[in-house]
Amino acid sequence: GQQLNQSPQSMFIQEGEDVSMNCTSSSIFNTWLWYKQDPGEGPVLLIALYKAGELTSNGRLTAQFGITRKDSFLNISASIPSDVGIYFCAGAGNTGKLIFGQGTTLQVKP
Amino acid sequence: DADVTQTPRNRITKTGKRIMLECSQTKGHDRMYWYRQDPGLGLRLIYYSFDVKDINKGEISDGYSVSRQAQAKFSLSLESAIPNQTALYFCATSVGIAVAETQYFGPGTRLLVL
Numbered sequence: 001g002q003q004l005n006q007s008p009q010s011m012f013i014q015e016g017e018d019v020s021m022n023c024t025s026s027s028i029f030n031t032w033l034w035y036k037q038d039p040g041e042g043p044v045l046l047i048a049l050y051k052a053g054e055l056t057s058n059g060r061l062t063a064q065f066g067i068t069r070k071d072s073f074l075n076i077s078a079s080i081p082s083d084v085g086i087y088f089c090a091g092a093g094n095t096g097k098l099i100f101g102q103g104t105t106l107q108v109k110p
Numbered sequence: 111d112a113d114v115t116q117t118p119r120n121r122i123t124k125t126g127k128r129i130m131l132e133c134s135q136t137k138g139h140d141r142m143y144w145y146r147q148d149p150g151l152g153l154r155l156i157y158y159s160f161d162v163k164d165i166n167k168g169e170i171s172d173g174y175s176v177s178r179q180a181q182a183k184f185s186l187s188l189e190s191a192i193p194n195q196t197a198l199y200f201c202a203t204s205v206g207i208a209v210a211e212t213q214y215f216g217p218g219t220r221l222l223v224l
Binding site: 004006009031033035040041042043044045048088090092096097098100101103 | 114141145150151152153154155158160168200202211212213214215216217218
């Protein structure tokens, strides 16, 4: 079945630093989504990407849908303590089902 | 009020017990999903339903069953709970217009099977 590899698995950074994480797939996706999960809560959508090559920003977050349709990255600029959480990529093909990456746990040191 | 609610939020049960997790939504979405989350494994799809009369198995349906009682309600049952079903369970919904859509998640149910 389809699989997503998300990296890095975890990051511990200093406040103010930029962060980059990515996902790669063994197969093509039509949609890439990036979610954030705060402790004790469900994932919340950050950015949705629907077109190969698309680059989309949401405040300090920027995500891109790879040209090959098999990868996506998420950048966070000038990190702040409330960026702490688990970030998930998710891809969807033609079935309507989302396939999730394993998650990147981000910790920010003030 | 939250758009997607899950009950209970936390549950401790014993091996062999039957347990039901419930999900309700006020978003008016047709599609509903159940996932489990385990550390280092992300979210894995258990069952999903694209409308009231539709039930589909996901990636890890063994040991689980579901019921779509209404458009707004989708419950997950563990007929005979076992310890490796200890996990965080999430319900999600989506509109049902496009093939691949944004999903909206509930707050989760933390289940411990002793």
